[in-house]
Amino acid sequence: MISKIQELLREVEAFEPQTPADLESFRVEMLSKKGRIPSLFQEFKNVDPSQRKEMGARLNQLKEAAARKINEWKEAFESRETESRPEQPDFSMPAGLSPLGSRHPLSVVRNRINSIFEKIGFVVSEGPEIEDDWHNFSALNFPEEHPARDMQDTFFIEKNPDIALRTHTSSVQVRVMENQKPPIRTISPGRVFRNEAISARAHCIFHQVEGLYIDEQVSFADMKQTLLYFAREMFGEETQIRLRPSFFPFTEPSAEMDVSCNICGGPGCPICKYSGWIEVMGCGMVDPNVLDNCGIDSSKYSGFAFGMGIERIAMNIFQIKDLRMFFENDIRFLRQFSSAI
Numbered sequence: 001m002i003s004k005i006q007e008l009l010r011e012v013e014a015f016e017p018q019t020p021a022d023l024e025s026f027r028v029e030m031l032s033k034k035g036r037i038p039s040l041f042q043e044f045k046n047v048d049p050s051q052r053k054e055m056g057a058r059l060n061q062l063k064e065a066a067a068r069k070i071n072e073w074k075e076a077f078e079s080r081e082t083e084s085r086p087e088q089p090d091f092s093m094p095a096g097l098s099p100l101g102s103r104h105p106l107s108v109v110r111n112r113i114n115s116i117f118e119k120i121g122f123v124v125s126e127g128p129e130i131e132d133d134w135h136n137f138s139a140l141n142f143p144e145e146h147p148a149r150d151m152q153d154t155f156f157i158e159k160n161p162d163i164a165l166r167t168h169t170s171s172v173q174v175r176v177m178e179n180q181k182p183p184i185r186t187i188s189p190g191r192v193f194r195n196e197a198i199s200a201r202a203h204c205i206f207h208q209v210e211g212l213y214i215d216e217q218v219s220f221a222d223m224k225q226t227l228l229y230f231a232r233e234m235f236g237e238e239t240q241i242r243l244r245p246s247f248f249p250f251t252e253p254s255a256e257m258d259v260s261c262n263i264c265g266g267p268g269c270p271i272c273k274y275s276g277w278i279e280v281m282g283c284g285m286v287d288p289n290v291l292d293n294c295g296i297d298s299s300k301y302s303g304f305a306f307g308m309g310i311e312r313i314a315m316n317i318f319q320i321k322d323l324r325m326f327f328e329n330d331i332r333f334l335r336q337f338s339s340a341i
């Protein structure tokens with residue numbers, strides 16, 4: 001009997017199953033009711049009483065060794081199974097929020113300007129960024145060699161005939177007048193280019209919105225009222241405007257429009273440089289020469305035009321001190337406008 005026990009013990013120790021099924025058949029073979037170890041226990045009844053103690057101990061050791069072996073392998077197979085099982089998706093988990101982008105502050109301001117004018121019947125029109133001399137200068141009454149052309153430092157692409165990056169969106173009003181009959185009510189947002197040194201207050205690329213209103217008997221008073229409406233929609237109900245005489249080749253008379261400071265409301269603060277006023281746009285009655293240049297009868301029609309810089313308004317509304325921020329596209333800056341629409 002002792003040799004049988006020893007042999008079984010060796011078998012138990014050497015056993016290495018390949019699959020859980022191997023392990024199960026080994027368990028049945030060794031430990032099930034009629035298995036090899038229980039049948040040794042049967043034989044134990046016939047063992048000589050003097051040997052019983054030792055034999056009993058050995059038998060128990062064998063049984064324990066087999067049980068331990070089976071358990072170890074069972075655990076090994078189980079952990080292998082959980083490792084190799086692909087992770088199950090948890091359908092009850094709340095969905096992760098995908099990051100939302102935000103509109104660029106210049107787009108926010110441009111959209112606001114567009115919708116303020118759209119409410120009173122203006123339609124948006126666009127023109128090319130690369131312009132010929134006619135649309136950027138000549139049709140707008142800038143005479144050849146006139147110093148007015150020096151007001152804007154132009155990026156020329158070709159000379160004679162001159163092709164340049166547009167220096168203002170006033171070029172779009174020429175294109176609209178050439179292609180449409182009055183009444184005309186249009187605003188033209190877009191990118192413009194000037195050969196200027198980049199600083200906190202100037203850039204060689206910036207954005208403007210041009211406005212144009214042409215019909216019979218349009219007066220300076222119509223312009224004033226339209227721009228007052230715009231200023232109050234844009235900067236708040238209490239906003240006042242003032243018009244200062246100015247000069248542009250394409251308007252006569254011309255003016256600069258200021259709005260009362262939307263920060264201090266008038267008494268003066270660092271934003272309005274203690275003047276109480278903030279310069280917002282140029283404007284004026286379209287010069288009859290410009291109407292005629294664009295094929296509109298200046299004896300029948302009149303109109304007003306205006307042009308404003310989007311950066312300047314955005315800097316004012318969002319209190320941005322450096323214009324270069326708009327072009328750096330630093331995500332930490334842009335994220336701050338996620339609630340603006």
Ligand code: DAH
Nearest residue numbers: 168170282283284305306307
């Ligand atoms: N084009 C002018 C500029 O870039 C702005 C401007 C002034 C536009 C007066 C107008 C206007 O239509 O009437 O400085």
